[in-house]
Amino acid sequence: MSIARVRSITFNTSKMADAFEADFAKVGKDYVPELEHAYSIRTDDLTCLCISIYPDTASLERGADQMASFITDYGLSDTMSDNFFLTGSCTKFV
Numbered sequence: 001m002s003i004a005r006v007r008s009i010t011f012n013t014s015k016m017a018d019a020f021e022a023d024f025a026k027v028g029k030d031y032v033p034e035l036e037h038a039y040s041i042r043t044d045d046l047t048c049l050c051i052s053i054y055p056d057t058a059s060l061e062r063g064a065d066q067m068a069s070f071i072t073d074y075g076l077s078d079t080m081s082d083n084f085f086l087t088g089s090c091t092k093f094v
Helices: 014-031 057-072
Strands: 003-011 039-043 047-054 079-087
Touching: 003 014, 003 057, 014 039, 014 057, 014 079, 047 057
Parallel strands: none
Antiparallel strands: 003 047, 003 079, 039 047
């Protein structure tokens, strides 16, 4: 069963949010190779709602560590004013 992590990240500036989306679009699959799907929904100038789908819980746990490496390597910790997530199993409707 696929597992989703839905993460809301609010950045200090819109340029920082832009850079996050651009950087992860380029290298995200290298950092988190087990991702089945990854989406960023820009809910306003500062906030990205990120949806990541993994094949199973073990993959998600590895992905969490890999995502932490991406945040550290790109110096993003200091650019975020808020960062939280929810995790759960996926049900495909369509």
